[in-house]
Amino acid sequence: MDFVILDLEWNGAYSRRLKKFMNEIIEFGAVRVDDRLRIKDTFEALIHPQVGKKISGKIKLLTSITNEDLEGGLQFMQAVGQFCKWAEGSVIMTWGTSDILALIENCRYFCGSGRIPFLSRYVDLQAYCEHLLCADNTKQQMGLSTAAGLLQIDDSGFDHHRALGDSLLTLRCFQKLYSSEKLEPFIQNAESDEFYRKMEFKTTTICDLNDPLVSKQDLSFHCIQCGHLAHRCGKWHLKNKSFHAAFYCRHCGYKFLGRVQFKLKYEGLKVKKTVQPYIEETAECKNQKSPPAKIEAKSSRNM
Numbered sequence: 001m002d003f004v005i006l007d008l009e010w011n012g013a014y015s016r017r018l019k020k021f022m023n024e025i026i027e028f029g030a031v032r033v034d035d036r037l038r039i040k041d042t043f044e045a046l047i048h049p050q051v052g053k054k055i056s057g058k059i060k061l062l063t064s065i066t067n068e069d070l071e072g073g074l075q076f077m078q079a080v081g082q083f084c085k086w087a088e089g090s091v092i093m094t095w096g097t098s099d100i101l102a103l104i105e106n107c108r109y110f111c112g113s114g115r116i117p118f119l120s121r122y123v124d125l126q127a128y129c130e131h132l133l134c135a136d137n138t139k140q141q142m143g144l145s146t147a148a149g150l151l152q153i154d155d156s157g158f159d160h161h162r163a164l165g166d167s168l169l170t171l172r173c174f175q176k177l178y179s180s181e182k183l184e185p186f187i188q189n190a191e192s193d194e195f196y197r198k199m200e201f202k203t204t205t206i207c208d209l210n211d212p213l214v215s216k217q218d219l220s221f222h223c224i225q226c227g228h229l230a231h232r233c234g235k236w237h238l239k240n241k242s243f244h245a246a247f248y249c250r251h252c253g254y255k256f257l258g259r260v261q262f263k264l265k266y267e268g269l270k271v272k273k274t275v276q277p278y279i280e281e282t283a284e285c286k287n288q289k290s291p292p293a294k295i296e297a298k299s300s301r302n303m
């Protein structure tokens with residue numbers, strides 16, 4: 001089984017036909033490796049843009065690709081055709097899913113179908129590497145250079161922000177973390193409708209506590225000192241897409257801020273609850289009387 005690590009460069013371009021901006025792909029870069037991750041071949045293609053006549057200054061600066069370079073490039077569907085032949089029979093891998101979303105968008109625009117012709121098995125290497133590098137509670141998606149740093153890979157020899165250079169750097173990260181057994185569950189069947197639904201699903205955050213998906217239990221907090229159910233002593237506030245409220249434990253007198261966030265993902269609702277120390281000036285429990293001394297004693301014993 002061969003793996004192909006693909007990376008794309010794109011340019012934000014305004015489409016008159018769609019009446020909106022799209023990410024027009026301007027470069028393909030890929031490396032093909034065998035099942036022991038030895039390099040067999042590389043692929044590079046520049047695309048002559050059709051939607052945006054000129055690439056933005058930012059992209060020019062980032063990639064050092066010039067408009068003149070792209071003049072001699074292939075048409076998007078020609079590049080897809082060549083890549084199909086070159087990558088045949090392989091498992092396609094990208095760092096994160098944004099390149100896959102750009103491919104869906106470009107295929108839909110240039111050939112009317114959002115299906116990616118060369119995709120039958122797919123791995124999101126960012127998800128794989130994150131799974132092996134971080135604990136399960138990762139909040140942010142890890143950038144390629146961050147991962148390379150964590151893996152002590154010297155990335156100075158790679159052609160940064162060029163498709164081939166980035167695919168080779170991704171390969172270096174993959175080589176450091178490769179295990180065929182661990183990779184197995186990350187290989188997705190990319191030929192199903194479900195794959196495309198999942199790719200294009202946009203995670204949203206619920207910002208209304210009256211939403212039927214929000215349960216009473218999601219809004220209750222237990223005291224982290226003694227484990228008893230705490231009482232909310234202030235209104236819920238929405239801040240940075242999560243709800244905050246002050247809580248007070250009648251049992252041990254502990255005060256804290258409860259935070260809850262509701263993310264609607266493809267897999268379903270994800271509720272994230274955290275507890276923060278109570279800060280006197282900002283909280284609303286000021287008018288709460290001190291708890292009875294007996295209970296106070298108990299709480300200090302627990303500490």
Ligand SMILES: [Zn+2]
Pocket residue numbers: 223224225226227228249250251252253254
């Ligand atoms: Zn308590």
